[in-house]
Amino acid sequence: MAFKTSNVRDVRITSQFWSQMQTCSREITIPAIIKAQKDTGHWYCLTWKEGHPVKPHPFWDSDIYKVTEAACYFLMTRDDPTLLAEIEGAVDMIRSAQHPDGYINSYYTVRGIQNRWTNIRDMHELYCIGHLVEACVAYESLTDSGRLLEPVMKAIRHVASVFGPEEGKKHGYPGHQEIEIGLLRLYELTKDPLLLYLAKYFITERGKRDEHGETYYDHEAKARGADPYDPMGTEMRHTYEFPRDYAYHQAHKPLVEQDEIKGHSVRAVYYLAAATDYVRLSGDQTIRDAVNRLWRDMVNTKMYITGGLGAMRQWEGFGPRYILGDAEEGNGCYAETCASFGLTNWCTRMLRLQLNSEYADIMEVALYNGFLGAVGLDGKSFYYENPLTTYSGYAKPRSTWFEVACCPPNVAKLLGSLGSLIYSSFDNVVAVHLWIASEFTVAQGNGTIISQKTNMPWSEEIELTVSGPKAVSLALRIPNWALANFTCSVEGEMRQGYLHLSEVQNCTVKLHFPLEPRKVYANPMTGKNEVAIMLGPLVYCIEDIDNESVNVDYVALTDAPVRKGPPKNIATVEDVIPIHATGRVLQNAKWSSLYSSTPWQWSEQTVDLVFVPYFLRMNRGGNGGMHVWSKRV
């Protein structure tokens, strides 16, 4: 069984909630990203020749490719000649930036191409090409013109001439995974065996050691005349805990030997997303076992309740198991936007491998929380990091741009391709993973349409209508939070969290997912004797703007149940359900010293505390106090 992800073009999102997010992304985010790149000049880096006075950053190319890819997704469901012209211009620029041998990278073009491929650990040449390949998949799916496929295949043939297992080639692999994803996506589009071959090579070569215990990164460092063992040397990155800390790149050992997810979170989930596709395409059981082990390790020991990944700021990545600090202060809780983005990508690939609602549950959590809150409701301000706690007096508004600008285009990429996450199909089975109002045109269905009507995440009711000439079997994901008490108007069979209904045709299925707020607690291994509030897939937080009579840094929840408040608009989002909780206030919060013999004293009287969805945080100003987890009293 291998499910096929639905084509973006075949899904029309009708959800008011998600349409609003998509419109904002299409109309504001993408133009804002392109404008920022043009204003800073980054957009033109591909046109620069050797010796250009501005020296491109190693990843500027990727920003161009990523926004191109994102734009293509939006263009698949809605014409926009201006945006299309912009994208065609980018394609022209890419075509003319390529060197005759297929190489393309502004960093080395400007600085001198003779140094290319000498530091693939740090210099992102393969990473950038990877994003170019993904842009190509999107662009060719949109236009089928071949205008990007041609230079991309030329670039890939160049890469394959430099890297590979064959004697005389460099036995290297990218310092930041991404090209593996691109290669496999393009392979699925064109079936060119070189793409699968090269992806397999990069996935399996990573982390191999020679008889001296050295990796390719040691070899290339020495070839540059550097000493990778020197703790004071040039090879000691500030993201390493110790010299040769290749766990940062997931290159400390081969994937099949790894049993703990480590290092830079975005690299890790990009790698695992690609490996998951590779398992599906190759049937490799050893890699499948490794992917499953690392999934289990991440989900059971290293994932924030929001679907955020990466508790360590120093290496923007995973910390030790169960160490999940909530604040950015003190170098904890990085939870990079791109990592939650990458996690949704990994989940959708796991779902193609195995229909198990755990993958969709986590995709949904990452989507609504770790990911969605990264973009402001203005569509043009972004979080790079998504901590679960910020303190009163230290407001952290979103930024309009970053020097390292990986996150904003990923926001647009995911919102543009959101439709593809909702449905997948295999033979006549259509799986519904996300409960987002939309219309799905069934492939080879002769016009058969699945229409999903719901006001999720604010409503408990879903109507799924199958209409048209083809009968389809449905696999409906029952979210973990509704598993105990959902109802469905049609009887079906539950298997791994999906309710299977056979041969549905011209029929409406009604689902009811009781939407009661619930308290969630953390594994004691985390040391966190605290409580969080969720409603459906939404993680809630307390913000000072809704709780002006208290200092939200110093409140605790009692054991009383939490309750839904009447729906209201929060900033530009309608129908939001706030949650009310009963709390107490710390009465002696102000101390003159660091330690004292007087214990914390909580108020006798309780207070009503208001919680709102985490993704809506810091959209209405406020003093900065925001907490997902609350103390218990």
Next chain:
Amino acid sequence: MAFKTSNVRDVRITSQFWSQMQTCSREITIPAIIKAQKDTGHWYCLTWKEGHPVKPHPFWDSDIYKVTEAACYFLMTRDDPTLLAEIEGAVDMIRSAQHPDGYINSYYTVRGIQNRWTNIRDMHELYCIGHLVEACVAYESLTDSGRLLEPVMKAIRHVASVFGPEEGKKHGYPGHQEIEIGLLRLYELTKDPLLLYLAKYFITERGKRDEHGETYYDHEAKARGADPYDPMGTEMRHTYEFPRDYAYHQAHKPLVEQDEIKGHSVRAVYYLAAATDYVRLSGDQTIRDAVNRLWRDMVNTKMYITGGLGAMRQWEGFGPRYILGDAEEGNGCYAETCASFGLTNWCTRMLRLQLNSEYADIMEVALYNGFLGAVGLDGKSFYYENPLTTYSGYAKPRSTWFEVACCPPNVAKLLGSLGSLIYSSFDNVVAVHLWIASEFTVAQGNGTIISQKTNMPWSEEIELTVSGPKAVSLALRIPNWALANFTCSVEGEMRQGYLHLSEVQNCTVKLHFPLEPRKVYANPMTGKNEVAIMLGPLVYCIEDIDNESVNVDYVALTDAPVRKGPPKNIATVEDVIPIHATGRVLQNAKWSSLYSSTPWQWSEQTVDLVFVPYFLRMNRGGNGGMHVWSKRV
């Protein structure tokens, strides 16, 4: 008023507790350190010439100097011809290692002296000389032979020819402070004005910026052909948060402009100890204000209850205010041994500037907890880091040696010079800072002796007998934990935590400090709603070896009072008072998932939990579970 620290030679420690620690240090630690240096070859690095096949580490020289200094302290109170011969041999080696112009450093001697003084930010040349100067102070105080003073003054004149405010000299300052301490100590011994001049220069030049906002470190990096602004470049240290993060070296701004203690903790407290001496010697009020500001910031926002400093592993230093994680895991709680050592040195200098018991209280806490636990009772195993929590199943025994071996010799230095921390004097006033059984020969007292009898930290009683021809006034520090209910047999006047008794002669003063265990709580700004137990200056911890019926990672204390248990021997330490507390056990500690809707459930039944002094941790084996702070239930 400027108190003079007592001479090591004038204090005979009679305390069974501290004599045991000193004997262990003299008989085991110092020989072990010298043996380790000889076994590894480091000891001989000063004899190596250019091109020697082994390349010294930048700080190996300092280990030789530090153990030499420590040995001298022990030799001041007890003859040991073998040890003295060893030290004289080291002095011979130092004398012959010096270059004709006064330069001395094995790192550059072996690698090529032409590169000396090109990277004082990282390369520790001035740091090593600083330790040499301190060794000189100890050695000359012991021998008065001039054999080390001569090469040391030659080295200092060389340094002064290279660095200084004068045109044509490098306007640099050490990347790791230490020479400032040495210069001022030697100045107090010899009164050579060059020493004060150079110390002032290094203390005040640090952190100055030119009209482009650049510091000396930027200048020297550029002179090396490097780009300090490049986040991927050679100047981006792994201990930096961002390029040019000179807060690591306390060089982000001049001392007089600093209002938050930042960066590498050892560097910071060495710097501030020297600045405090400089204030006393110069009367500089602006620096005094800065020292006081940074003291207050550290004590009120960044110090562990143990006197440990440095919540951030990445830069081995201070984190943001109130961020004080207890576990090493997740890059928190570095609490380096050398930082608590440096803190005691800073405290003793603050006490010379101003007689205020806060400085002695903190010195005592750092001494008994953050510092003393760093050495095993075997005298030859050490902690570099001193976290407040370790987990069951992850035992962290002390190590016998470190590649970067700064901590073990500092342990010997402090234990060797412990006598000098106990008393200080000014005119006919003798201040008693620490309650450690000992005999102090009053300077110019014609044989007047102050005899302190006590079994502290295990007893409440102290007898202080002044005998001999001279009447002295006493300033007796009343510890903060005894302030409310101490008694003294002689009436006196309390001023800033010291009880002043006038003109005491041939008289015994009896002090009683009720020693009841107490619960201590942390400022809510830390987020730590937990409780710690203290008895006098001792911080306690729970260890699994005393609490085998429970998992100490999953217990909480009730509000019931804590109680002293009967004294017992713990490992080799006699009369230790354990503390008993009433706790509950987490009944559902084992979870299959990271998050769940089931809250933590504490046992109905209470259990008796045993706590022991933190400094005794991990001396009896065990499974590794150890916690200073306990949850409350």
